[in-house]
Amino acid sequence: MAEIVIVENAQAAGELVADAIASLIASKPDAVLGLATGSTPLPVYQALAARAAQLDLGRVSGFALDEYVGLPVSHPESYRSVITREVVEPIGLDPKLIHVPDGAVDTIQSAGSEYERAIMSAGGVDLQILGVGTDGHIGFNEPGSSFASLTRVKTLTEQTRRDNARFFDSPDQVPMHCITQGLGTILRARHLVLLAFGEKKAAAVAASVEGPLTAMVPGSAIQLHPHATVVLDEAAASQLQLADYYRYTWANKPEWQGI
């Protein structure tokens, strides 16, 4: 089972995950980070930006989870733009080392396999940051996604398009298709760190962490991973049956052990 850490708030979660990333970079200056979009990982990026001056980031590379298909990269809500604005610039990563799947329609047939090759040739992802959708999706792997899936095109559910409509002028501007790392791609990363905050994620978190392994809940794939950490606030943890056990385990964890 994943290690579940329940913290006071999103800011504390951001600090905790930034600590893990900082120690990864200290021991491996060419670390490969798996980057997620969405509002959830923002406290991690903010905490990293705050300590960027103490980190040697020149060789750190990154791979985003997903991208919309058919949205020009110059669009402010393309994930390429979001990653540049919220991750690369504030933290000061080298833009040449940051990869986002290519959502251009004319090359979409080969974009998935090219992305898989790029991840492999970088040596694989060391630490993958993940959020979770209200329907349990990770990346853009909607319910029904195979646990063995690799980077490919998916059709977004109505629920995901509604959830993401807040970033667009109207819901029908949210693209219908995306290209996303598969669950199989995500499971190859050496450490998964899934974050979730707020009551509206509580059901997806409980299903992912304690529910049965099922393609109906893509987040449940993390149960297959040998090193997965789930960082939650109280509201997101509110439907977990074993919450007291997770608190007890964390409180008694040796100080020298990170996440």
Ligand SMILES: N[C@@H]1[C@@H](O)[C@H](O)[C@@H](COP(=O)(O)O)O[C@@H]1O
């Ligand atoms: N593709 C992204 C996911 O990677 C993200 O986890 C999810 C949740 O977003 P938020 O963190 O804003 O709740 O939204 C999008 O669908």
